[in-house]
Amino acid sequence: MPASPAPDRRRERSRRTRTRLVDAATRLFVEHGYLATTIESVAEQAGVAVQTVYYVFGTKRALLDAVLDASIAGDAEPVAVLERPWFETLGSELDAATAVEHLVDAAVAILARVAPVYEVVRRAAADPDVGALLDRNRTGRRADQRRLVERLAAGGHLRSGLDVDTAADVVYALLNEEVFQMLTVDCGWPLDRFRQWATDLVGHQLTAVA
Numbered sequence: 104m105p106a107s108p109a110p111d112r113r114r115e116r117s118r119r120t121r122t123r124l125v126d127a128a129t130r131l132f133v134e135h136g137y138l139a140t141t142i143e144s145v146a147e148q149a150g151v152a153v154q155t156v157y158y159v160f161g162t163k164r165a166l167l168d169a170v171l172d173a174s175i176a177g178d179a180e181p182v183a184v185l186e187r188p189w190f191e192t193l194g195s196e197l198d199a200a201t202a203v204e205h206l207v208d209a210a211v212a213i214l215a216r217v218a219p220v221y222e223v224v225r226r227a228a229a230d231p232d233v234g235a236l237l238d239r240n241r242t243g244r245r246a247d248q249r250r251l252v253e254r255l256a257a258g259g260h261l262r263s264g265l266d267v268d269t270a271a272d273v274v275y276a277l278l279n280e281e282v283f284q285m286l287t288v289d290c291g292w293p294l295d296r297f298r299q300w301a302t303d304l305v306g307h308q309l310t311a312v313a
Contacts, residue, residue, distance in 0.1 A: 119161055123149045125173045128166050133219045137167060137227035158280045164232045169241060171224060174217040199260035199310040206251050206276070214283040215294060221280040248274045255309065262311040273308045277301060 127148035129138040137141040146153040160166040184272040196202040202269055221240070256267050276282075278301060284298070286292045 107300065115247065117159075120149075120151065121169075122153065124151065124166070125169050126155060126157060129170045129174065132167065132170060132223045137163075137223050137230075137233060142166075164230075165235065167224065167227075167233065168236055171217070171220050171236065175213055176218040176281075177212075185304055199255075199258075202258060202260050203306045203310060204302055206255065206274075207298060208306055210248075210251075210278040211283075211298045211301060212293070214280060218280050218283050218287075222284065240279060244279070245271070245275050248278065252309070260310055262309065265309065269296060270309050274305065277304060277308075288300065 106160065124145060128140070128145045131144055131148055135144075140163070142156050144304055146156045146303055149156075162168060174237040192205055196205060219301055224233060224237050226239065228237045249267070252261075252267055252274055256270070261267070261312070282295065286297050287294065292300075
């Protein structure tokens with residue numbers, strides 16, 4: 104007798120519910136901030152019972168954590184950023200300039216998604232739990248960016264005399280939410296201008312390509 108499809112349907116329904124909740128929470132957090140957004144408002148926005156939000160996430164802080172993770176990854180799927188296909192593309196690139204372009208393109212795509220949510224987290228960081236989330240985000244970004252630089256180094260793309268630690272520090276300093284916000288929001292740069300600026304600067308700092 105064939106296996107019942109019910110478990111698969113339940114998993115898919117759970118996945119859709121989680122995605123709907125993350126999408127609703129993202130809109131509300133960005134529009135109203137962390138403190139003003141309630142579990143009840145997220146439930147109403149997502150069209151589910153309040154108990155469903157608590158069942159899936161437990162706390163508002165855990166919901167914010169999921170929103171931040173989804174903004175970094177680009178979706179609510181449980182797949183780490185560096186397990187995405189673009190990371191493999193970076194590792195297989197033979198040309199240094201093209202490898203840097205891939206790195207910056209991926210980083211800018213992430214920054215464009217995460218910057219509004221990062222601002223929500225930053226503004227609410229006086230809350231110890233949210234502050235810990237902010238620290239975790241920064242630590243995680245630095246670790247991920249180091250792995251990207253290690254990929255460049257493994258491909259022989261770092262300029263002579265530049266060690267991985269220093270190169271990773273440079274990427275951490277240049278490709279972050281604060282710099283992205285300052286240039287694209289405060290200074291009004293279009294996304295393409297920021298991407299080209301970052302590509303040129305990272306390439307100049309990390310590689311021997313002029």
